[in-house]
Amino acid sequence: MTSRFRFISTHHATFGVKRLCRVPAVSRSGFHRWTASEPARQAHAADEDALAEQITRIHADSGGTYGSPRVTVELHHQGARVNRKRVERIMRQRDVVGRHLRRRTHRHIPVSTSRGEPHPSGE
Template sequence: MTSRRWDFVSEYAGEFGVQRLCRVLQVSRSGYYRWLAGAEARDIRQAADQALAAEIREIHAASGETYGFLRVYADLQGSGHHVNRKRVARLMREHGIVGRHLPRRKRTTVPDSVAPPAVLGTGGGEHADCCVRNGGDPVANYCTRRTRPRTPAERLNRARGTGASAGASMSDRRRFKRCRTSTR
């Protein structure tokens, strides 16, 4: 915004004078003269930006228009240019040079909130995922959900491979809930 004011002051300075224009536009005279002194440096910087933008276009085209500013920056550093990555990003943004964006990955395991729950196991129903059939006897269908914590002896039996899951006795069966899917 200030650069437009300085342009306006320099355009009408011969007609109205710098002091009057700066007072009307509420800008400082020293700022205007500083802007005038930096005009040559701005022109040099603009020419350097144009040359760098042309080189960025070449690198971008050579990559099949896939490189973003970080890869273009790395390529420029590799070829001996000492330029800031933010300058590369700004020039690419100003000149409309954009790298290729990969498509967003498709989520395939999002559960459907309306679908009924999947039936796991063999018994069906609420306890289908945890029911154990003992020896093929449908009457002795017990749920393996724990009704109380395991004792050290039960943990030892489990480690040995004995207990409720391997030929359970009636006393072991009492530790488990009666499954709803049993026929009794």
């Protein structure tokens, strides 16, 4: 939906909002609501960028070993009120990955390699 509103915002001087909203079947009130919320979206993006800088700094200070749980704890120690899921999302979006020290273990299921004796009835 936002791509439609972005298109309308780009071309509304040429064609007018009413016509551009009719073609993709979006409401004019929805477009104007989206336009009015632009400053809030920009402020949220700026907060995300500032938090991302903090996360990458903590990750770099740890030698690239801290993952999202430890980064979240470190952010809490610095006084930031942030959720672990938000830290995970920001780290994933910016390709910040902690070191995996543990080997992945697989449950061993024993498989018999020898064949048993055939049943006496021949089945």
